[in-house]
Amino acid sequence: MSMDADFAALLPEMIVLAGAITALLAGSFLPRTRQGLTRLIALTALAGGAVSAGAGLSGTARTVFEGSFALDTPTAVARLVICSATLLVICLGGDELGGTPRESETYALMLLSALGAMVLAGTDDLLILAVAYLLASIPLYALIGMGRSPGAAEAALKTYLLGAFLGIALLLGATILYALAGASAYDQLRAGLVDVPSGAVAAGLLGVLAGIAFKAGAVPGHFWVPDAAQGAGVAVAAFLTTVPKIGALVAAYRLLTTIPATVDAALLIAVLAAASMTIGNFAAFSQTDVRRLLGWSTVSQAGYLLVPVAVVGTGALALPSLLFYLAAYAVSNLGAFAVVAATGHDELGRYRGLARRSPWLAGVLVVCLLSLVGTPPTVVFVGKLTTFTAGWDGGFAWLVVVAALNTAASLFYYLRWLAPVFRPAECDQDAPGPGPAPRRWPATVALVAGGVVLVGGVGAGAAWPALEGALAGL
Amino acid sequence: MLSLVVFLPLAAALVLAALPRIPDAAARWAWVAVTAVEAVLVTALWAAFEPPGDGGVAFEEQVAWIPTVGSSYHVGVDGLSLPLLALTAVVFLACAVYAVREQDRPRPQAALFLFLQTSCLGVFAAQDLILFFLFFDLSIVGMYFVIAGWGHDNAASSALKFFLYTFLGSLALLLGFIGLYLASEPRTFDMVELAAAAPLDGSPLAGGLVLGAILLGLAIKTPTFPFHTWLPPAHTDAPAIGSAVLAGILLKLGTYGFVRIAMPMLPEAWRDWAWVIIVVGIVSVLYGALVALAQTDLKRMIAYTSVNHMGYVVLAVGAAGVAGGTDAQARQVAVTGALTQMVSHGLITAALFLLAGVLRGRAGTYHMGSFGGIAAVAPKFSVLFAVGAFASLGLPGFSGFIAEFQIFAGAIGTVPWTALALPGILVTAALFLLATQRLLTGPVRGKAFDVTDLRAPELLSIGPLLLLSLLIGIFPRPLLDLVEPAAAAVVELVGR
Numbered sequence: 001m002s003m004d005a006d007f008a009a010l011l012p013e014m015i016v017l018a019g020a021i022t023a024l025l026a027g028s029f030l031p032r033t034r035q036g037l038t039r040l041i042a043l044t045a046l047a048g049g050a051v052s053a054g055a056g057l058s059g060t061a062r063t064v065f066e067g068s069f070a071l072d073t074p075t076a077v078a079r080l081v082i083c084s085a086t087l088l089v090i091c092l093g094g095d096e097l098g099g100t101p102r103e104s105e106t107y108a109l110m111l112l113s114a115l116g117a118m119v120l121a122g123t124d125d126l127l128i129l130a131v132a133y134l135l136a137s138i139p140l141y142a143l144i145g146m147g148r149s150p151g152a153a154e155a156a157l158k159t160y161l162l163g164a165f166l167g168i169a170l171l172l173g174a175t176i177l178y179a180l181a182g183a184s185a186y187d188q189l190r191a192g193l194v195d196v197p198s199g200a201v202a203a204g205l206l207g208v209l210a211g212i213a214f215k216a217g218a219v220p221g222h223f224w225v226p227d228a229a230q231g232a233g234v235a236v237a238a239f240l241t242t243v244p245k246i247g248a249l250v251a252a253y254r255l256l257t258t259i260p261a262t263v264d265a266a267l268l269i270a271v272l273a274a275a276s277m278t279i280g281n282f283a284a285f286s287q288t289d290v291r292r293l294l295g296w297s298t299v300s301q302a303g304y305l306l307v308p309v310a311v312v313g314t315g316a317l318a319l320p321s322l323l324f325y326l327a328a329y330a331v332s333n334l335g336a337f338a339v340v341a342a343t344g345h346d347e348l349g350r351y352r353g354l355a356r357r358s359p360w361l362a363g364v365l366v367v368c369l370l371s372l373v374g375t376p377p378t379v380v381f382v383g384k385l386t387t388f389t390a391g392w393d394g395g396f397a398w399l400v401v402v403a404a405l406n407t408a409a410s411l412f413y414y415l416r417w418l419a420p421v422f423r424p425a426e427c428d429q430d431a432p433g434p435g436p437a438p439r440r441w442p443a444t445v446a447l448v449a450g451g452v453v454l455v456g457g458v459g460a461g462a463a464w465p466a467l468e469g470a471l472a473g474l
Numbered sequence: 475m476l477s478l479v480v481f482l483p484l485a486a487a488l489v490l491a492a493l494p495r496i497p498d499a500a501a502r503w504a505w506v507a508v509t510a511v512e513a514v515l516v517t518a519l520w521a522a523f524e525p526p527g528d529g530g531v532a533f534e535e536q537v538a539w540i541p542t543v544g545s546s547y548h549v550g551v552d553g554l555s556l557p558l559l560a561l562t563a564v565v566f567l568a569c570a571v572y573a574v575r576e577q578d579r580p581r582p583q584a585a586l587f588l589f590l591q592t593s594c595l596g597v598f599a600a601q602d603l604i605l606f607f608l609f610f611d612l613s614i615v616g617m618y619f620v621i622a623g624w625g626h627d628n629a630a631s632s633a634l635k636f637f638l639y640t641f642l643g644s645l646a647l648l649l650g651f652i653g654l655y656l657a658s659e660p661r662t663f664d665m666v667e668l669a670a671a672a673p674l675d676g677s678p679l680a681g682g683l684v685l686g687a688i689l690l691g692l693a694i695k696t697p698t699f700p701f702h703t704w705l706p707p708a709h710t711d712a713p714a715i716g717s718a719v720l721a722g723i724l725l726k727l728g729t730y731g732f733v734r735i736a737m738p739m740l741p742e743a744w745r746d747w748a749w750v751i752i753v754v755g756i757v758s759v760l761y762g763a764l765v766a767l768a769q770t771d772l773k774r775m776i777a778y779t780s781v782n783h784m785g786y787v788v789l790a791v792g793a794a795g796v797a798g799g800t801d802a803q804a805r806q807v808a809v810t811g812a813l814t815q816m817v818s819h820g821l822i823t824a825a826l827f828l829l830a831g832v833l834r835g836r837a838g839t840y841h842m843g844s845f846g847g848i849a850a851v852a853p854k855f856s857v858l859f860a861v862g863a864f865a866s867l868g869l870p871g872f873s874g875f876i877a878e879f880q881i882f883a884g885a886i887g888t889v890p891w892t893a894l895a896l897p898g899i900l901v902t903a904a905l906f907l908l909a910t911q912r913l914l915t916g917p918v919r920g921k922a923f924d925v926t927d928l929r930a931p932e933l934l935s936i937g938p939l940l941l942l943s944l945l946i947g948i949f950p951r952p953l954l955d956l957v958e959p960a961a962a963a964v965v966e967l968v969g970r
Contacts, residue, residue: 317542359494373641375615376608385604386543389652404649408642415618415637419630422623461540468542 006064009071012049012056012079013118019045020111027104038104039090039097042111046087049118053079057466067185068125070254073467077323078121078250085242085330086114088449092338093235094441102146109139109146110239117247120215126174126184126208129251133170133211136244137163144232144240155231159224166214166221173207176200189258198262205259205268212255215248217241218302219275226283229295230346234442237291238337241298242330245305249326252309253319269310270399277303277406284413288348290340293413294333297372300410301329304403307387311394318390320467325383328371328456332380335368335449341442348417353425358438362421364450369414371453374407379456476533476549479515479559480595483508483566487588490581498580505584506574509567512591516563519556525959526552529670529967531601540604543655544662548601553960554733554813555598557953558726561820562598564942565722566591569715572828572935583624587715590616594723598730603651603663606735607644610695613724614640620716621708632707639704640694647691647731653684654739669738669967681743688736689751695728698788699758702781709777710840714831717773721780722824726816729787733809737791738967745968748795752885752892755789758782759898767905772840773830775909776823779866782898783819783874786881787812789895793885795968801887802965808884809961811877814953818865818873818943825939826862829855832932837921842909845925847918852927856914858936863906865943868899873946876954 007014022045023038030037053076061072069075090097090107097103116136123129141163145156178184180200181192193201214221229237252269259265280300287293308322339361345351355362371378384407391400456463486508490501519533526532531550539547551559569587576583593616596609614637622633655663657673657680674681694701709717737744744751762781769775790812794805832855834840849856865872868879878899885892928936946953 320542370615375611376604377612381608382540385648385652388648389543389655392652393656400652401649404645405642408638408645411638411641412634415634419622419634422619423630461538461545464540464542 009064010069012053012083013115015045015048015052016083016111016115016118019048020108020115023104023111024108027108030104032101033099035103036098038107039094042090042107043087045111046083046090046114050080050083050087053083063124067187068128069122070124071122074250074253074319074323075122077327077467078246079118081327081330082114082117082121082243082246085246085334086110086239088334088338088445089235089239089242092238092334092341092442092445093233095439096233096235096341106143106146106236109143113139113143113239114243117215117243120247121250123251124186124254126177126189129208129255130171130174132247132251133167133215136215136247137167140240140244143236144228146236147231147233149231151227151231155224155227158227162221162224163214166211169207170211173204173210176204176207180204186254186258193258194260194262201259201263205255205263205265208255209252209268209272212248212252213272215244216252216302216305217245217298218306219272219279219299222276222280222299222302225299226292226295229298230289230292234291234337234341237295238334238341241295241337242333245298245302246326246330249302249305249309249322252306253312253322256309256312266310266394266396269306270396273303273306273310274399274402275303276300276306277403281406281409281413284410287413289346290348290351290417291346293348293417294336294340297410297413298333300406301333301372303406304384304387305329307391307396307399307403310399311390311396314394315390317386318394320464321383321386321390324460324463324467325380325387328379328383331449331452331456332368332371332378335364335446335453336372338442338446338449339365339368342438342446344439348420351417352420352423354421356425358443361438361443361446364446365421366418367450367453369418371457373411373414377457378453379460381457382460475519476551476599477535479512479519480549480592480599482512482515483588483595484592487585487592490585490588494581496581501581501584502574502576505588506567506570508588509563509570509591513563513567516560519551520560523551523556523956529666529963531666534601539602543604544660544664545604546602546664547605548664548666549599549605550601550666551599553956553958554730554964556956557813557817558598558730559595561726561817562591562594562723564939565718565820565824568824568828568935568939569718571931572718572831573715574931575929578624586616586619586623587719590620590719594719594727597727601665603654603665603668603735606665607648607651610647610727611641611644613727614644617716617720617724620719621712624713624716625711626713627711628707629711632711636704636708643691643694643701645691646687646694650684650688650691653680653687657684665735665739672739672741672967672970674740675742678742678746681740682746685736685740685743685747688731688740692728692731692736693754695731696725696784696788697728697781698754698785699761699781702758702762705781706774706777709827710771710773714828714834717827717831718824721777721827722820725780725784726820729784729791729812729816732788732791733813733964737795737964741968741970744795748792751792751795752789752889755785755787755792756892756895758785758788759895760901763898763901763905767901767908770842772833772842772909772913773827774840775842775905776826776830779902779905780819780823782902783815783823783866785895785898786878787815789892790815790881790885793888793892794965796889802969804884804887805965805969806884806958806962807880808888809964810954810957811880811882811884813957813961814873814946814950815877815881817953818877818946821939821943822862822865822872822874825858825936825943826866828932828936828939829859829862832928833925836926837924839921842912844921845913846916846920846922847914848922848925849914850918851922852925854928854933855925858928858940860910860914861940863910865940865947867903867906871944871947873943873950876947876950
């Protein structure tokens with residue numbers, strides 16, 4: 001037991017946890033409206049987590065704590081992306097959250113939820129998966145409800161009910177798998193599930209996947225995403241559409257490696273992927289609230305992200321493309337939310353004339369939305385290209401065709417947002433002017449994200465060999 | 475050198491976009507200057523061009539880009555792409571000159587067109603499928619903003635339709651590219667290697683499906699019947715220079731894809747499906763001509779003649795794939811004609827769209843019934859319009875004649891029933907004569923009173939385009955010397 005109780009291996013998690021606790025404690029000693037210090041604490045913790053996670057990229061793959069936590073490239077990449085994304089979220093919310101009465105609690109909850117996502121990504125054990133699920137979910141309910149608007153209350157309740165229900169499904173599935181294999185660790189599941197009835201394995205898998213789908217915002221656990229994205233604050237919305245997904249999809253990948261060939265898990269994932277992208281896209285078509293639109297768009301993005309999960313193990317391209325797409329999606333999505341936060345507008349119509357008022361923000365919006373579509377030379381294009389290739393190579397050509405059709409369809413609603421941006425603002429309207437100047441913090445985040453989206457797309461060639469080299473050490 | 479040619483406009487576009495302080499006049503003249511430099515550079519490329527041996531490309535540059543999937547930044551030119559690079563430089567120069575008095579946001583417009591120029595040049599120079607796709611998609615994005623930003627009437631919905639439709643096509647293309655990649659051994663997106671390997675020969679089902687995806691993508695872009703429905707609204711609502719680039723260059727991306735990608739990389743599938751391609755070509759020719767005949771809107775009419783003219787190209791490349799019992803000579807003539815037609819159509823249609831733009835600029839409408847007797851009030855406009863119309867209908871002495879003559883000589887020599895498309899020429903002649911008669915002759919009436927004659931920038935942009943068409947019509951040798959070996963290579967590749 002003590003042999004691999006290697007706490008140093010969990011340094012990024014430790015740092016983030018310490019950051020959360022420190023922020024919470026510091027917050028309780030600071031005046032309600034002057035909690036700027038806690039932001040500094042949170043940012044420092046996340047930066048520390050990201051740096052230590054980045055250092056872990058070069059290590060060889062191993063497991064710690066009796067095989068319950070994997071230290072490999074997927075974990076390292078997920079930690080890095082989760083920490084960086086949460087960092088960007090907190091910067092993005094600088095103006096929105098700064099000076100509010102619940103500032104320190106918000107940061108602490110975000111860090112805890114991010115910690116849950118990190119554990120979700122790294123765990124190799126069903127029981128820890130369940131714990132990570134709760135750790136990632138419970139702070140999220142509070143974060144969503146923090147807005148204290150009727151919409152936020154409704155969204156929090158909806159998220160809570162769905163999260164509780166699918167959490168039970170996850171526990172039920174974990175129980176079934178445990179009963180079948182006699183163990184909860186993945187390497188023992190791998191051996192133990194081979195000779196048991198495939199129907200029972202499928203039932204257990206379905207339960208666990210339902211919980212993971214809730215976190216990933218994929219069908220069938222997607223109902224909360226658009227409501228929460230619309231009802232919660234902008235920073236929280238950016239957080240909940242980005243960070244939990246990263247942990248959940250890596251968790252799905254790990255889970256799938258345990259399922260024996262007697263169960264066609266790949267087909268199940270492929271069907272969920274197709275359903276996610278299609279439902280997400282069709283629901284996004286008619287939205288007039290940009291946050292709700294982005295909420296549905298993330299449901300469809302979860303569908304694309306499930307494509308490499310479905311074919312994991314069939315080709316060398318699947319895993320790196322999943323990780324790359326996750327990072328690419330995170331930065332593009334955060335860029336779009338940063339523009340929302342910077343302008344402060346939720347309705348599509350208010351974006352009219354943005355190109356005149358703030359050309360840089362308009363440029364970032366174009367880059368990030370086209371990245372979400374998957375237009376070259378943005379980062380998501382590289383992710384989509386490799387994902388499509390991996391999917392087809394893994395025998396799911398039909399899924400790739402569905403994904404391509406969905407990509408074309410998704411262009412429609414992203415353009416509904418982009419089109420007004422470049423139209424001249426209506427002068428004769430009795431609207432109270434173009435609104436306030438863009439907020440500084442989110443505008444900076446938007447520019448950074450837009451830059452990363454472009455540079456990452458053009459320079460993808462530099463990132464890939466590094467990613468592949470790290471994965472080769474698995 | 476080639477990368478400089480491709481990226482110089484982009485660099486200029488970034489400068490123009492990033493510096494809002496640049497005065498409008500400076501932006502307009504900078505645009506003209508950069509496109510002029512581009513034209514000089516491409517001329518220099520042409521002068522220095524040595525035909526590369528056996529499937530290779532000249533001015534080659536290759537840098538690893540995404541090595542994992544065998545994709546690299548690989549550019550080069552050969553006899554297929556050099557004429558189209560030159561065409562791109564010429565048409566964009568003409569647009570820059572035409573717009574030198576533009577009042578509506580000239581700085582962003584110049585930046586956008588320079589960006590578009592890079593994407594078009596990039597498509598023609600790309601020797602890697604992913605690079606091709608990248609520039610292909612960027613050209614769509616650029617054109618969307620041109621139509622949405624500077625168009626008129628229903629510009630927003632036309633631009634949306636254009637974007638959605640052609641983006642769908644580009645995704646079909648991407649699927650086809652992935653299919654080619656997965657079939658290749660070792661796996662690569664490199665166009666030169668794929669053309670040499672023809673990886674899907676011997677698997678007719680997979681080859682057919684991949685070709686189907688690529689053809690769908692290219693057919694939407696070209697556009698051929700029945701995928702042309704995005705074209706007329708896009709043209710009608712686009713600004714004049716947008717239409718000129720759209721018809722003159724962007725449509726060629728589709729037909730260029732046929733000879734650059736579909737034919738050399740999927741020869742067996744191409745031969746199997748050649749008859750479908752021929753039928754689509756014939757239908758496009760006839761349908762485009764007949765629908766154009768029925769139009770009362772000048773711009774829609776020219777747009778439909780584009781469907782007709784691109785139909786000839788499709789017909790010719792289809793005929794080139796029909797194997798067995800026919801001589802390679804005829805097929806080669808057909809492909810040469812197709813390539814010539816691309817250049818010729820680019821020059822003539824760009825000129826016609828710019829002329830249509832003059833009409834709208836003066837009188838605010840494209841409706842042909844609103845005009846009459848323009849010859850009396852605007853003689854220069856009338857001369858150029860008549861020249862453009864005659865060039866477009868394929869009058870001997872213009873480039874269109876050289877192109878269409880070769881297309882029919884080659885195609886009928888290979889597949890006699892392609893003669894079914896011949897009435898298309900007749901209908902086109904009729905509709906252009908009719909349009910010329912309606913607009914130019916008779917007593918001056920209606921909005922024709924508003925039509926003042928061409929100004930210097932208009933004359934200097936439209937005139938050279940038509941002059942070039944005339945030059946090619948009279949001295950086709952320099953162009954044919956470049957195109958013929960490339961056509962022979964394509965025919966040989968598709969016939970193996």
